[in-house]
Amino acid sequence: MVENGTIVSLQDISVRAGATHILRNVILNVQPGEAVGVFGANGAGKTTLLRLLATLLKPASGSGVVLGADLNNDERYEVRHRIGYIGHVPGLYPEMTLDENLSFIATAMGIDGAAVASSLAAVGLAGAADRRAEVCSHGMQRRAEFARILMAQPEFLLLDEPHSALDGSAVDLVDDLVRQTIEAGGAAVLVSHDRSRVDDLATFSVEIAGGTLS
Amino acid sequence: MTTLERNPSSVWPWIVMAVAGLVTFVAAMSVSPDAVQGQLSRIMYVHVPSAWLAYLSFGVTMFASAMYLWKRDLAWDRRAHSSAEIGVFFTGLAISLGMIWGKSTWGVWWTWDARLTLTAIMFFVYLGYLALRRTTDDLDARAKRAAVMGVLAVIQVPLVHFSVIWWQTLHQPPSIIKPEGPDMDPSMVVTLLISVLSFTVMYAAMMYKRIDLARIEDAVLIAEQTNTGPAAGEAVVAPDLSGGS
Amino acid sequence: MRTTFRTQAMAITKRDLMRERRSGEVLWVTLPFGAIALLLIPIAIGTDRPTLRAIGIGLFWVIVMLFGVLIAVRQAHTETQAQRDVVALAGIDPAAGYVGRALASFFLLIGFEAVLAVVTVALYDVPLDGWIWMPLVMVLVGAGLSLLGTLAASIVSTGRSASALVPLLVAPLSVPLLIGATQTFEALRLGRSSLTWTLMMTIVVLLLAIAGVLSARTLQESG
Incomplete structure (x- = not known):
């Protein structure tokens, strides 16, 4: 499924935004079956690390491979559909209903339309499928994002503050999703500023401070 | 780090620019004025080469932009940027001189003739190109966006040129490159060629200087982005809970 | 599973x-805005009927260009980074x-043009000679303007003052379309062939389509 069995291999990677370095000389290896906890203060570079792993940012220097695709070239376009990323801001279209939001992704990814309803039901939103995203609470939007992940069944999960805005039952759902993914030979990177909530899930943890991992 | 292999304080380009300017001036003043237009015809020896440099600059910008997209080397981006800036200057100069000439010849500052209007539009297209370059400090992102715009903008140039043939309007049609040969006085043609040549040399010297400047600007940005500076996260420290007293 | x-x-x-x-x-903001512009111009320059008849078709295309830009570039300010990420992934x-x-x-532009065309005919009493060419020219202008606006929106992407800059990039580059559209009808009025102009617009449309497709990846990675 993944060449060399490695999900992530970052060598001396630096990322910058304009004139400022956000990440520098980051080295990170993630193997199948691993869930990595990434901790750090506000602005430490956690979200940038996730977007880099999601192939959404190109490194300024260094080399990196995610799911066998080189981050520095067009190979990364070929693995994107295998990555499940949830950022700290929901990426739903406010004017569209939850069902329409998910159906759009399902059509684009070639997923059977029936999966939309079943994933929304799985996250407990079956009754809110026809509600526009703009009238849904932040927690509901987060759940809808997890429904999108359930639907796409990615091998590599990238979750930014996975438990934020979620109630108890939804937290269990996220934890189950992470465990199932790594048990199936995938991997996960979980970013949080709060160690206690992610430590149980993570197989190992790294601290991010000043753009550097330790 | 970018190394500066050339000496950025070299005075040679300045001397070349001065000499080229002087040659144009002497040539323009020594030729006898046009029988109909009088002294005013001397404007032509700056107006025509300025217009030529506008075309040349934007052509170079397109070529350099395309080369950047192919090679992804920031040196090409600097060439494209430098040439566009010089091009905007000479487009502005050509339009201003054309307006002065137009006011005296036709009695109006502006005529809605095709070539004039499209040259003004070209001026705005490249102003947009320069404005686009100001939207980000990320060298690679800026270079990519500008390069796409640089290639796109040049679609305008052939339209500007051919419009004069397609539209029968007030403006002088191109009078030198014609199958039956030029119908200007030979001394005026020679002077015009000298001024065009001088301006081209001047363009080369200006490019040399502007690219040096662009290289310094990039080096400053790169210096700010090297590993010695603080990373974004270091600016954030734990909140002060002592109450500030 | 890839589509x-x-x-x-x-x-x-x-x-x-x-x-x-x-x-x-578009329906409730941009379209009324364009229509009111058509209403304001005669108030400013006078309501002399022969003058309005003469300038009507040209004004129509200017309004389509200037306000159509707003339709074509709306995605520059309506799509968030998070939404872009979801689409990319x-x-x-x-x-x-x-x-x-x-x-x-x-x-959307085709609809916009069609409604404004009716408003123009009604307000300016423009002659309907050569109307048979109108759908073709509308399609070419709509295609060119939408391709250009979409390309400009991706070029500017998420940089500083992005939504203000897009119309500046689009307006001057849309001139070939404006010339093509107006000259098509000018040529028809003079009883000449308008083939050159429609051909020119077709070339512009093709160039923009090629440029947009070829630059799409380059522009996405710079966002």
Whole structure:
């Protein structure tokens, strides 16, 4: 499924935004079956690390491979559909209903339309499928994002503050999703500023401070 | 780090620019004025080469932009940027001189003739190109966006040129490159060629200087982005809970 | 499980049209804005009927260009980074995204042009000679403007003052379309062939389509 069995291999990677370095000389290896906890203060570079792993940012220097695709070239376009990323801001279209939001992704990814309803039901939103995203609470939007992940069944999960805005039952759902993914030979990177909530899930943890991992 | 292999304080380009300017001036003043237009015809020896440099600059910008997209080397981006800036200057100069000439010849500052209007539009297209370059400090992102715009903008140039043939309007049609040969006085043609040549040399010297400047600007940005500076996260420290007293 | 270019582009088009149907930005804001511009001009320059008849068709195309830009560039300010990320990670080819967004803008522009054409005929009493050419020219202008606006929106992407800069980039570059559209009818009025102008617009449309598709990946990675 993944060449060399490695999900992530970052060598001396630096990322910058304009004139400022956000990440520098980051080295990170993630193997199948691993869930990595990434901790750090506000602005430490956690979200940038996730977007880099999601192939959404190109490194300024260094080399990196995610799911066998080189981050520095067009190979990364070929693995994107295998990555499940949830950022700290929901990426739903406010004017569209939850069902329409998910159906759009399902059509684009070639997923059977029936999966939309079943994933929304799985996250407990079956009754809110026809509600526009703009009238849904932040927690509901987060759940809808997890429904999108359930639907796409990615091998590599990238979750930014996975438990934020979620109630108890939804937290269990996220934890189950992470465990199932790594048990199936995938991997996960979980970013949080709060160690206690992610430590149980993570197989190992790294601290991010000043753009550097330790 | 970018190394500066050339000496950025070299005075040679300045001397070349001065000499080229002087040659144009002497040539323009020594030729006898046009029988109909009088002294005013001397404007032509700056107006025509300025217009030529506008075309040349934007052509170079397109070529350099395309080369950047192919090679992804920031040196090409600097060439494209430098040439566009010089091009905007000479487009502005050509339009201003054309307006002065137009006011005296036709009695109006502006005529809605095709070539004039499209040259003004070209001026705005490249102003947009320069404005686009100001939207980000990320060298690679800026270079990519500008390069796409640089290639796109040049679609305008052939339209500007051919419009004069397609539209029968007030403006002088191109009078030198014609199958039956030029119908200007030979001394005026020679002077015009000298001024065009001088301006081209001047363009080369200006490019040399502007690219040096662009290289310094990039080096400053790169210096700010090297590993010695603080990373974004270091600016954030734990909140002060002592109450500030 | 990967989908085709066409499926991806159509999904994007459908999304954009659905968002417009819900928000009504084009129908309730841009369209009335364009119509009121057509109403304001005679108030300013005088209501002399022969003058209005003479300038009507030209004004129509100017309004289509200036206000049509707003339709074509609306995605520069309506799509958030998070939404862009979701689209990218659905594995949608950036070129398919470009084609899909341009196609949605095209449909909206065609509607915009059709309504404004009726308003122009009513207010300016423009002669209807050569009206048979109108659909073709509308399609060419709509295609060119939507491709150009979509491309400009991706060029500017998320930089500083992005939504202010897009119209500056689009307006001067849309001039070949404006000339093509107005000269087509000018040529018809003079009893000449308008083939050159429609051909020129077709070339512009093709160039923009090629430029947008080829630059899509480059522009996405710089966002």
